Amino acid sequence: MASTLFTAQNITVRFLNTMIFQNLDFTINKGENWALVGESGSGKSALLQTIAGNLNIIGGEVNYHFFDDYLHHNPGNPEHLTYHKLIAMVEARHHFKNLSNTGDFYYQQRYNSMDSEDALTVEQYLHTIKPTPQPNQYWHFDKIITTLKLDKLSHKQLIKLSNGETKRLRIAAALLKNPVLLLMDSPLTGLDVQTRKEFNDIISEINASGITIIMATSPYEIPDAITKVAVLKQGAIIHTIAKTQFNASVVMPQLADSVDKDELRSLLNIHPSPESFQQIICMQQVHIKYGDNVILNNVDWQVTQGQRWALLGHNGAGKSTLLSLITGDNPQAYANHIILFDKRRGTGESIWDIKKRIGFVSPELHQYFPTDNSCLQVIESGYYDTLGLFRPSNKDRAAIALRWMKALEIDQYARVLLRSVPASAQRLCLLARALVKNPPLLIFDEPCQGMDAHQQQHFKTLVDTICELSDVTLIYVTHYQHEIPESVDKVLKLEKGVVVDA
Missing domain, CATH: 3.40.50.300 (P-loop containing nucleotide triphosphate hydrolases)
Incomplete structure (x- = not known):
């Protein structure tokens, strides 16, 4: 040969x-x-x-x-x-x-x-x-x-x-x-x-x-x-x-990192959440199965406003299914005792009532997100909880979206189609999309996938600063201990659909 x-x-x-x-x-x-x-x-x-x-x-x-x-x-x-x-x-x-x-x-x-x-x-x-x-x-x-x-x-x-x-x-x-x-x-x-x-x-x-x-x-x-x-x-x-x-x-030396705290404070005050909640999430004996396969087995979990959680577990432990019950994507929520934002699932709330209070990123969302919008349009779509912008751009909201892009160091991609930017920049666009409406609950499922070391550190610093400046509730999923922000102080760990640490 x-x-x-x-x-x-x-x-x-x-x-x-x-x-x-x-x-x-x-x-x-x-x-x-x-x-x-x-x-x-x-x-x-x-x-x-x-x-x-x-x-x-x-x-x-x-x-x-x-x-x-x-x-x-x-x-x-x-x-x-x-x-x-x-x-x-x-x-x-x-x-x-x-x-x-x-x-x-x-x-x-x-x-x-x-x-x-x-x-x-x-x-x-x-x-x-x-x-x-x-x-x-x-x-x-x-x-x-x-x-x-x-x-x-x-x-x-x-x-x-x-x-x-x-x-x-x-x-x-x-x-x-x-x-x-x-x-x-x-x-x-x-x-x-x-x-x-x-x-x-x-x-x-x-x-x-x-x-x-x-x-x-x-x-x-x-x-x-x-x-x-x-x-x-x-x-x-x-x-x-x-x-x-x-x-x-x-x-590959580490680059110096900093976050403009005054700019971040200004962004967080543009649409401050007027609502406060006793219970962001309350799950009691939640049981999810598909056929004979049990995915979640009698899960209890209470999350109150301002708490910062790490959700941990091996591949297939049930983390994504648990999150789908919170984001409104899983219809089995109606067959379980789940309270979101002080309201029991199945008592008249729509999926859009839930999604407007949540900023969400996951590998699955990244996988299936349409890529034919510009990065700026993708971020602006976060105001409407749609997978892409399906209406004329709003000048004021686009300006705010661009400020979030600058905070995440991706503003050079504003007019570029999502499909044409690096995978890490795509992920950062979806993170900006989750942040742009200042929701009371942020769910970041493996948010740092594909990012280089500087991007990871900058994002961690940004999340910690947001947590310092606001009463946002955070759920953070990762397989890497070093990616968890310093502001996270609570852990829910799943193993084969069962809570083993909380």
């Missing part, structure tokens, strides 16, 4: 009207596994997409040497086979279709019993994956189910998977192809502590099976099997180094 698998020489890459790379060189040799690191928007995801052949290369030369080697050793292979078939990509967002393969999932689908059945199960989905003709198929269905611990999920519909479970499934689907190159964009995002520990061993086994790995990841989470690190900045590879010599704190 050739010692060089892939080369990009002096390439220029364009996406729509944006120049992403100019005069870029990158080589992948046999025996190397690469981690791509860098600040948000530096080009990590774009480099993966370039290697996968998904972006327009308008200059320079790209060679897939591994494909030439494959054809040499498999001369009888069908003519329609291309190098794409030997590459598997795990992107930051999934592209699951409904059961009839006629459309995408929608945000609330997983909680609506009729529509949630319009989805393949994990087992059915994996059986749709067609492996590339290879003489040695190390990764087969049974092997993958065992390695990725999907056995207990095999009969679960895709739409009902948690964020972390979805990530494991997509890695499994990529491995079923037994690719030469495995490209992964932030594969650890959304995984709980235990699964992240296991992921290191999984990556090592993937490498041992002969697959070359290129992954965009945090500089502080580089698996043992990685041998080389490429540091990107503003669309250029500024440094390559052996993993054994890489020091994240030296290569």
